[in-house]
Amino acid sequence: MPYSTDLYLRRAERDDLEQVIAWMSEPDFTHFLYGDPAQSPRQVREKIISMLGRQAGAIMPPAIYLIIDSPSLGTIGMISLQQISWRNRSCAIDVYVDRKHRDHWITAAAVFRALEYCFDELNLHRVSAFIYAFNRASWRVFELAGARRELVFEAHVPREGKLEDAYGYGLLREDFDRVRQERSRFAEGMSLRGMIEKLLAEPDPGDPAQ
């Protein structure tokens, strides 16, 4: 029986504030996303709060915060599109999924939805992501979406007393379209969940352990 997901994205609003602040209090939030002491938690919080409820359709916002929601699962996580350049038609994406929903298929489905939004709704040309090397699940999802690892920063980010590598990913609209076309062929007669699980099970050519 085909699996269907009720996952959808919507703009973050003031009612989401409590949930967003709760996520921001999670150690994972700063570990994976915003661990820069140059930006205090207060600054990050104020930036996000100021964006909540802003009329995205009325102006050309520099950032858009989206909530990953589901009628069956509830509020799942947050996606932020930052440094949006309407001239270069580009943005940087960050994804945060609540720990209790953090399995591969939900994250992958959310990222695919967000990328569709970037390319099909905002008409962007390029989406960038800066991902720490230890966050393998995240960068694998981006690779599955067609993103290329364009930058490698060795010993770049301090985490728990150690300098970790970080990667810069770039996804062009043509990369994403190509993957969508290829995957739609593979996905005929298959469920979305099955497709994503199959993709995640594929060996990672860059992983020496495989």
Place this chain on the structure above:
Amino acid sequence: MTLQVSPDASVRAADPDDAGRLIFYYRSSRMYSALLDQRREPVMATRDELAEMLAGKDRLGGQLFALMDCSGSVIGFGGLRGASLENLTGEVFLLLRDDSDYAASSARGMLAFLLDRAFGRMHLNKVLAVGLVEEEEGWRTLLRETGFHSCGVQRQIVYARGRWFDLETFTLKQETWLNAVQHGPLPAAG
């Protein structure tokens, strides 16, 4: 106060009177990665804005310098920006009129001066630099010759002049720089 950085060039802190010289680069038909903002958009500044920026207290954190030839004429600008407390990094940039100018000893001297500040005074762990592929071959060559290591190229990240530009990012670690200064062949600033 000026500081000799090569036999034929010296640097000094940029001041508001440099706005008229700095705007040349903003109005040039050449593309300079140094003039891209955080979103990698080319900035279209006015002379007044530049004068205000140069008169400001922070003056890019006090890190914008004018490069002068023997006669005292300004032949370029350079500086450090975007220092991050998280990983002790900053980005170095150099603005010279022509791409071939980056091969001159004055350019090497200026870059050495900036790196000396970044690693010696600011104690950064790493310095980043970016260069537009195809447009800034001279600058990218200078970076490589100075010991910078390429981290990769971001594809089609800048749109200007009716087309896309790729941007290459470089890094230089403090230990690489200090080792090079001690053992050559890099020139030490001052």
